[in-house]
Amino acid sequence: QIRDFIILHYKLNQRENGDLWKVSSAMDIPNTLKKKIELFKQTGNLFRHNNELFTEEAWLQVMIGQGILPKDYNPLADVINQEDSQEFLTNLKAIYQHYLAELSTHEQFLQR
Structure with a gap:
């Protein structure tokens, strides 16, 4: 592997x-x-x-x-309805924003 x-x-x-x-x-x-x-x-x-x-x-x-892009998407994505998909993405965004808020900027990191 x-x-x-x-x-x-x-x-x-x-x-x-x-x-x-x-x-x-x-x-x-x-x-x-x-x-x-x-x-x-x-x-x-x-x-x-x-x-x-x-x-x-x-x-x-x-x-x-290295330049490989999928020709199509996983058909299992069609099983998830739009509302559930939107809720998942909204929650994911909130999680990312929570952790990003705690991070310093690049400039702050370099100054430390």
């Missing part, structure tokens, strides 16, 4: 300034990684196998950062 996460960085790189990057982008990758990339490409779904080390957020950052 760690191997796949690291390979992802090299396989999807878009650098052309050296043989390492050219070879890396052309290399064969494990089927486990192929499946993870394809699933994300189709629906934006990510999964962790047996609580693997890297979180869904980490995979998301690398996938999008």
Whole structure:
């Protein structure tokens, strides 16, 4: 699982300034990684196998950062009605705002 996460960085790189990057982008990758990339490409779904080390957020950052964008969204999102979805997002926003209010600004942090 760690191997796949690291390979992802090299396989999807878009650098052309050296043989390492050219070879890396052309290399064969494990089927486990192929499946993870394809699933994300189709629906934006990510999964962790047996609580693997890297979180869904980490995979998301690398996938999008390396240029993979989902073609569609997870159809399970259609199961949630608009009211419940809005309530969830409103609550999430309130939680973020609560914790953000306690943080110092970048300038304040640097001054300390």
